[in-house]
Amino acid sequence: EDQVTQSPEALRLQEGESSSLNCSYTVSGLRGLFWYRQDPGKGPEFLFTLYSAGEEKEKERLKATLTKKESFLHITAPKPEDSATYLCAVPRNGGATNKLIFGTGTLLAVQP
Amino acid sequence: DGGITQSPKYLFRKEGQNVTLSCEQNLNHDAMYWYRQDPGQGLRLIYYSQIVNDFQKGDIAEGYSVSREKKESFPLTVTSAQKNPTAFYLCASSPGGDGQETQYFGPGTRLLVL
Numbered sequence: 001e002d003q004v005t006q007s008p009e010a011l012r013l014q015e016g017e018s019s020s021l022n023c024s025y026t027v028s029g030l031r032g033l034f035w036y037r038q039d040p041g042k043g044p045e046f047l048f049t050l051y052s053a054g055e056e057k058e059k060e061r062l063k064a065t066l067t068k069k070e071s072f073l074h075i076t077a078p079k080p081e082d083s084a085t086y087l088c089a090v091p092r093n094g095g096a097t098n099k100l101i102f103g104t105g106t107l108l109a110v111q112p
Numbered sequence: 113d114g115g116i117t118q119s120p121k122y123l124f125r126k127e128g129q130n131v132t133l134s135c136e137q138n139l140n141h142d143a144m145y146w147y148r149q150d151p152g153q154g155l156r157l158i159y160y161s162q163i164v165n166d167f168q169k170g171d172i173a174e175g176y177s178v179s180r181e182k183k184e185s186f187p188l189t190v191t192s193a194q195k196n197p198t199a200f201y202l203c204a205s206s207p208g209g210d211g212q213e214t215q216y217f218g219p220g221t222r223l224l225v226l
Contacts, residue, residue, distance in 0.1 A: 004154070034214060043118075043202050043217035044155075087155070098143055098162070098206060099170070100215065102154035 002027045002093050006086075006103035013110050016077045021106045023088035024070040033071050034100070035064050036087040044087055047073075078110045114139050116218035118203050123223045125190065125197060133188045133221045135203030142208055144186035145215060148172060149200040158201075161186055190223060198225050 003026045013019055023033070032051050036044035048057045050066040057064050061082060063074045073086055085107045089100040116137045125131045137144065143162050147155040157170030161180040175194025180186055186205075190197045200222050204215040 036217075041200075041220070041222075043116075043204075043220045046214055046216055049214050089155075098145070098160060098215070099157060100155075102156075104152060104154050 002090075002101050004088060004090055004101045004103040006088060006106050008106060009104070010107040011109070013075075013078055013108070015079055015110055015112050018074070018076045018078070020075070021073040021086055021108070022070060023073070023103055025090045025101075027090050027093040027101070029093060030068075031091045033066055034089045035071070035073055036089070038085045038087055038105070040085075047086075075108070078108075080110045080112050083108055083110045116203060116205055116216060118201075118218040118221050120221060121219070123221055124226050125223060126226050128192045130189055130191050131223070133190070133201055133203075133223070135186045135188065135218060136184055137186075137203075137205045137218075138184060139205055139207075139216070140183070141205035141216075142183070143206045143215075144180065145204040145206075146170075146176070146178065146186070146188045147202045147204065149202060149220075155202065158188065197223050199223060 005024050007022045035047040038044040048064040053068045055066050061076050065072050085105040087105045089102045092099040119134045145160040146158040149155050156172050158176050159178040161167035164183050167180050177189045202220050203218040206213045206215045
């Protein structure tokens with residue numbers, strides 16, 4: 001069964017304390033992996049798309065990397081404004097590529 | 113300013129009532145989607161449309177209906193057959209009908225049952 005698992009469920013960091021979030025998936029023939037940021041009561045905001053193992057993308061304090069079985073979202077020297085839920089998603093195996101499977105997210109809290 | 117708008121922000125439904133959630137986009141995207149988000153669960157796909165006048169059921173379509181009469185608009189009706197409608201509803205769009213492109217989300221509508 002196609003599945004996306006994110007860990008940890010919640011993470012509390014001090015400002016400036018770097019860490020990583022994990023997104024593991026079981027779909028074969030990956031056709032993209034998407035990272036989103038979601039603030040409370042708002043819609044997800046697109047961050048990155050990764051298509052092949054070894055690919056990396058960066059945006060400010062965030063860097064996303066991809067292997068054949070998982071993706072990491074590295075947060076370097078986080079600030080309180082980085083607090084949010086981070087979601088990852090992959091297209092379901094077979095069928096239309098626009099049918100995404102979402103993980104349940106990692107809730108990140110950065111304390112000043 | 114291009115984007116996706118959803119209205120209303122909050123919606124209250126009475127027993128036996130159908131309610132319609134609005135989703136409009138001015139990004140000229142072909143594909144549009146409706147998701148439901150519940151606490152502790154990932155987003156689940158309700159319906160999607162790759163082109164005007166065509167739409168397909170997602171994973172949890174029972175109790176919902178949609179229409180796609182215009183490229184910019186993809187309204188979702190929550191019918192009385194949906195027994196547990198309380199959730200956060202998210203509309204999204206992507207540029208092409210093939211769907212390998214990124215999906216962009218609206219601000220969401222929170223539906224509550226009175």
